[in-house]
Amino acid sequence: MAGELEGRVSIITGGGSGMGRSTALMFAREGAAVAIADVNDEGGEQTAAQIEDLGGNALFVHTDVSSERDAVNAVAETVGAFGRLDSMVTAAGISYANYVEGDDDTDPFLHPEAASILNKPTEFWRKVLDVNLTGAMLCAREAARQMVAEGHGGAIVNFASINAYNPSNLLTDYSVSKAGVVMLTRCFAAEFGPRGIRVNAVAPGPIETPMLARVHRAAGDGAWGNVPLGRTADPDEVAEAVLFLTSDRSSYVTGKTLGVDGGISTV
Amino acid sequence: MAGELEGKVSIITGGGSGMGRSTALMFAHEGAAVAIADVNDEGGEATAAQIEDTGGQSLFVHTDTSSEQDVLNVVAETTKKFGRLDSMVTAAGISYANYVEGDEATDPFINPDAATILNKPTERWQKVIDVNLTGVMLCAREGARQMVAEGHGGTIVNFSSIAAYGPSPGIMDYCVAKVGVIMLTRCFAVEFGPHGIRVNAVAPGPIDTPMTASLQRTGALQQQGGALPLGRMAQPEEVAEAVLFFTSDRSSYVTGKTLGVDGGTNTV
Numbered sequence: 001m002a003g004e005l006e007g008r009v010s011i012i013t014g015g016g017s018g019m020g021r022s023t024a025l026m027f028a029r030e031g032a033a034v035a036i037a038d039v040n041d042e043g044g045e046q047t048a049a050q051i052e053d054l055g056g057n058a059l060f061v062h063t064d065v066s067s068e069r070d071a072v073n074a075v076a077e078t079v080g081a082f083g084r085l086d087s088m089v090t091a092a093g094i095s096y097a098n099y100v101e102g103d104d105d106t107d108p109f110l111h112p113e114a115a116s117i118l119n120k121p122t123e124f125w126r127k128v129l130d131v132n133l134t135g136a137m138l139c140a141r142e143a144a145r146q147m148v149a150e151g152h153g154g155a156i157v158n159f160a161s162i163n164a165y166n167p168s169n170l171l172t173d174y175s176v177s178k179a180g181v182v183m184l185t186r187c188f189a190a191e192f193g194p195r196g197i198r199v200n201a202v203a204p205g206p207i208e209t210p211m212l213a214r215v216h217r218a219a220g221d222g223a224w225g226n227v228p229l230g231r232t233a234d235p236d237e238v239a240e241a242v243l244f245l246t247s248d249r250s251s252y253v254t255g256k257t258l259g260v261d262g263g264i265s266t267v
Numbered sequence: 268m269a270g271e272l273e274g275k276v277s278i279i280t281g282g283g284s285g286m287g288r289s290t291a292l293m294f295a296h297e298g299a300a301v302a303i304a305d306v307n308d309e310g311g312e313a314t315a316a317q318i319e320d321t322g323g324q325s326l327f328v329h330t331d332t333s334s335e336q337d338v339l340n341v342v343a344e345t346t347k348k349f350g351r352l353d354s355m356v357t358a359a360g361i362s363y364a365n366y367v368e369g370d371e372a373t374d375p376f377i378n379p380d381a382a383t384i385l386n387k388p389t390e391r392w393q394k395v396i397d398v399n400l401t402g403v404m405l406c407a408r409e410g411a412r413q414m415v416a417e418g419h420g421g422t423i424v425n426f427s428s429i430a431a432y433g434p435s436p437g438i439m440d441y442c443v444a445k446v447g448v449i450m451l452t453r454c455f456a457v458e459f460g461p462h463g464i465r466v467n468a469v470a471p472g473p474i475d476t477p478m479t480a481s482l483q484r485t486g487a488l489q490q491q492g493g494a495l496p497l498g499r500m501a502q503p504e505e506v507a508e509a510v511l512f513f514t515s516d517r518s519s520y521v522t523g524k525t526l527g528v529d530g531g532t533n534t535v
Contacts, residue, residue: 189531193496198531205520228460233520240517249508252472252501254531263456263465263522 004247006031009082011074013065013139014092016043018209019159022235023089023242028056030243035078037063037070037139038092057082065092065135066127075142087246088143088156090136095174095211097124108170109218115170125173132177137184140199144192153196155246158185160203160257165266178203182257189255198254200245205261206232228263271515273298276349278341280332280406281359283310285476286426289503290356290510295323297511302345304330304337304406305359324349332359332402333394342409354514355410355423357403362441362478364391375437376485382437392440399444404451407466411459420463424513425452427470427525432534445470449525456523465522467513472529473500496531 010027014020015036021043024034028051036058038044044060051058061077063070079085096115099106108115117125140156147154163171164178181201188199206212206224212232215223224232238260244250245258259266277294281287282303288310291301295318303325305311311327318325326348328341346352363382366373375382384392407423414421430438431445448468456466473479473495483500506528512518513526527534 186533190494190496190533193531194498196497198497228457229463229465229520229522230461237520240519241521244512244517249512250528251508252497252505252528252530253509253526254496255533256527258521258526259524260518260520262520263460265453265457265523 002029002031004030004243008032008086009078009084010087010089010246011035011037011078011085011139011143012089012091013037013063013135015047016040019204019207019235019238020089020091021047022239023091025050026236026239026243028054028058032087033057033082035059035061035074035081037061037065037074039064065090065139066130068138071138071142075146079146084150085143085146086154088139089242089246090139090158092135093132093159094128095171097127101210107214109214112170117172128173129177132174133180133184136181140184140188144188144197147197148195156188156197156199157242157245158199158201160185160201162203162205162259162261162264162266164203185257186255193254198250200250200253200255201257202238202241202245203257203259203261203266204238205259205264207235207238208232209235226264231262233260233262269296269298271297271511275299275353276345276351277354277356277514278302278304278345278352278410279356279358280304280330280402282314283307285478286471286474286503286506287356287358288314289507290358292317293504293507293511294514295321295325299354300324300349302326302328302341302349304328304332304341306331332357332406333397335405338405338409342413346413351417352410352413353421355406356510356514357406357423357425359402360399360426361395362438364394368477374481376481379437384439395440396444399441400447400451403448407451407455411455411462411464414464415462422514423455423464423466424510425466425468427452427468429470429472429527429529429532429534431470452525453523460522465518467518467521467523468525469506469509469513470525470527470529470534471506472527472532474503474506475500476503494533499530501528501530
């Protein structure tokens with residue numbers, strides 16, 4: 001199946017870890033030149049290096065997706081390096097505004113009281129919306145502007161979540177931002193369809209990422225007993241859906257959000 | 268890309284024409300042995316012959332999917348010939364109970380008055396529900412029973428429609444049946460998930476098939492679909508690609524979902 005994205009150029013936000021990294025590596029294996037846009041320099045550089053070690057073309061661009069200037073810059077740098085843009089994947093996201101990786105004091109799963117909307121500062125809410133919703137809007141919009149300017153179609157894949165459908169009491173801001181991504185995907189599909197740009201989303205369920213490990217630690221291994229397939233998933237299983245929605249195999253699919261969640265009940 | 272379904276055995280209902288045929292040919296191209304289950308003998312035989320002409324393995328079994336006996340029979344015939352069952356695709360469907368291919372007098376888009384629920388006999392409602400909803404249930408259930416008996420997982424892909432989301436005068440029985448398919452898909456996914464059987468659906472929009480020929484001719488399609496962002500009808504192969512995705516291991520964590528393949532038609 002290799003070579004499905006041969007000659008294509010893709011930007012993957014959040015490509016420095018988790019599902020974004022899996023997607024970046026899979027796209028590179030399929031022949032795409034991949035720009036990693038991440039606020040995490042170490043992870044982003046690492047993904048880019050892994051791709052180059054495999055003989056692929058990659059570029060890391062430091063990017064805070066909630067910054068309009070950074071999003072504009074990531075597109076400019078990518079086109080500068082690779083000459084065009086065909087695909088945007090907006091995988092960058094945060095679940096909690098104040099969590100510091102590895103710091104138990106700021107882990108909302110360990111401190112549910114502090115994570116309640118009743119108890120957290122408005123800035124926390126705003127930051128989650130800025131990154132997860134406005135960030136997806138900025139990146140998708142700048143990519144579409146570039147594709148339209150280049151005069152060809154393309155594909156945009158956003159990251160929603162099962163929490164777009166199922167509220168979580170620790171994750172109000174996150175859940176609301178992800179529901180917004182579902183509607184943003186539909187709106188952009190309607191708006192960019194006539195230009196040949198397809199816009200879809202994935203809605204991952206419990207995927208084995210650093211965030212999920214913390215859920216397990218706080219809630220125990222029974223936390224995902226409601227998954228019909230009875231297991232959590234590898235990030236590659238989400239990347240496969242992103243690849244499908246990016247490749248010509250989904251040529252008549254746009255505006256859709258596909259759950260990759262082991263069958264957790266969503267509407 | 269060939270070989271994604273190597274060693275797998277699939278039954279495709281409605282494989283005698285349209286999207287069912289495209290799916291059958293694509294699955295065979297990917298290495299699957301394919302049983303064509305259709306009430307249309309001529310079309311079904313033709314698909315099976317096309318597969319064998321290209322070196323694939325195929326079988327045609329006359330099947331009215333609304334008949335429990337026929338459904339049991341097609342699963343039995345398929346496993347007898349190919350030794351197992353890994354995948355069921357329920358593409359068989361009808362849009363109007365009394366429409367005769369090519370006969371304008373029975374075409375509901377040409378005679379909308381006769382097609383309204385106020386004027387059509389209950390048997391026509393019953394037939395559309397029998398084929399499009401009960402037929403899907405029977406095929407998916409028998410497919411799952413066989414897979415569970417064989418002790419391995421598998422996949423089921425059902426055919427819903429954009430009509431599941433947008434009510435349409437004249438085909439209300441079809442709309443109701445297709446929205447039922449979405450919930451059936453979710454229920455079966457929950458029920459069969461622990462057996463390693465994934466159940467998903469596609470919801471095609473305007474696809475260039477015999478079923479949409481009269482819609483195209485009368486212009487009803489334009490009134491029906493509403494805004495169509497991609498601005499064109501699709502070829503059946505574009506739906507078959509989504510069915511293949513749901514059947515292959517590429518969608519290993521996807522179950523209970525209905526994916527619109529509709530050019531961006533407004534759905535939820």
